[in-house]
Amino acid sequence: MIWLTWRQFRTQAAVLFAAVAALAVVLAVTGPQLADLYRTAGSGLADQISSADQSLYYTGLLVVYAVPAVIGMFWGAPLIARELETGTHYLAWNQGVTRTRWLATKLGLGAVASMTAAGVTSLAVSWWSSPIDRAVNSGGATDTYFPRLDPVAFAARGVVPMAHAAFAFVLGVALGLVIRRTLPAMATTFTLYAAIQLAVPMWLRPHLAAASQTTVPIEPDGAPISIQDGAEQIVAHPEVPGAWETAQQTLNAAGQPAPVPSSFADCLRTESGPPALQQIDGCVADLGALGYKQQVTYQPADNFWPLQWAETGLYLGLALALTGFCAWWIRRRAA
Template sequence: MIWLTWRQFRTQAAVMFAAVAALAATLAVTGPQLADLYRAAGSSLVDRLSNSDQSVYYAGLVVVLAVPAVIGMFWGAPLVSRELETGTHYLAWNQGVTRTRWLATKLGLGAAAAMTAAGLAALAVSWWSSPIDRAVNGGGATDTYFPRLDPVAFAARGVVPMAHAAFAFVLGVALGLVIRRTLPAMATTLVVYAAVQITVPMWIRPHLAATDRTTVPIEPGGAPISIQEGAKEIVTHPEVPGAWVTSQQTLNAAGQPAPVPSSFADCLHTESGPPTLQQFDRCLADLGALGYQQQVTYQPAGNFWTLQWAETGLYLGLALALTGFCTWWIRRLT
């Protein structure tokens, strides 16, 4: 059964592992030079990277983020739906192999290959990007490069991509079992996986490890401040290198959450257009004089591996739950 499953699966696996090998080879060529540059430049490395380095950096992110989605669509969704759609499941389940064992073999081999492909891609990208990650965590400019805890970079580092791949694969299998048609199952897998990838960083990941808080004074020359929602919301950018800011709120003089007073918007209003830098600083000084401060909640850089292992456990748990669902569902199919 294992040999038959591998023969049916080897083409998809060969394509994926060839793409991962090509990525690893590309990174291996430029990786040592990047490490040497970091040893010489330290946290200023991000200011000395070339456009080609930046392109490779973003390409690595895209590839690792895409691998689980591709696996779910092209490995998971057709695995059973193709059999059900063409009717070949009747033959497969009447060859002396129970449908439960048939499914378990396919799920086990597919999940192992999915985690291996995603793990190798993540390992290569994490190795190549490690000098940039260390530079950013050390206080290097972050306008172009993401801290490791940033939601975009986090999903392309460490062990989390392996869990994402396992979940995406089993998700595709489950949706294929329910929908029973290959193309709709592939499309639904992509939509559901994308929805989960948006939901987890926004509402779940921030609570998987203890956060830190800091209170930033609102004053000219302090932490960079930007204004949003027509001067109704203040956003500060405190000096917490490598951290992931999960939320922030404005506090009044009593230390209680409060909206920005309307007087601040009136102060910034000019008939000639946007306020000048001098006017902006004066309005900030007036707001600070009223006792307003900004409270920032963030995940510190040191929580990277805590969050990695916690999210890995979360996605593997979801994959196991979907595996149980698949086992139950396939037994009731007629």
């Protein structure tokens, strides 16, 4: 049964593992030079990286993101949907193999292969990127590269990609089992997986570990401030290297949450074009003089691993729940 299952998706597996191996070789060749550069440049490393290494940095992010999605679409969704679509599952069940064993073999082998592929990819990319990550966490070039806690980089580091891959694979299998058509199952898997990947950083990840808060004054020479939504929202960026800002709240002189006063928008208004820098500084100074401050909620850099393990548990829990659903469905509904 294991041999038969492997034969069914060995081509897709071979293609993905070959791509992962090629990337790992490139990273292994170029990584030591980047590490040597960090030892001499320290936090200034980000300003000395070549364009080729910069491209490789972003390529690594994209590849780690792509591996679970590809696994869900091309390994998970067709694995059972194709058999249900063609009717070949009847042959297996009539050879003395129970539905539960048939499903368990497919899920078990596929999940192990999925986690291995994602784990190797994440390990290679995390190792290669570690000098850049250390430089960024020390306060270097965050406008070009991402702190490890930033939503763009977080899911491409550590152990989380393995859990993403296991979840994507089982999600594809579950959708294939329910939809029973390969192409619709593949498309639905990609759409649903992408939606979950957007939803988790926005609504769940900020609450998976205890956050920190800081209150900064609103003043031209203070923490960098950006103005959004037509001067109705202020966003402050305190100097907390490697942190991930998750929430902003404007406070009035009494320390209570309050909207930005309309006088601030009036101060920034001009007859034509955007306000000049001096005008913006003056308006910000006036707002600060009224006692307004900005409260920033953030995940500190030290929360990287607690968040990694928490999110890993979340996705593995979802994968186990989907596994239970698949077992129930194939016993009760599939025929």
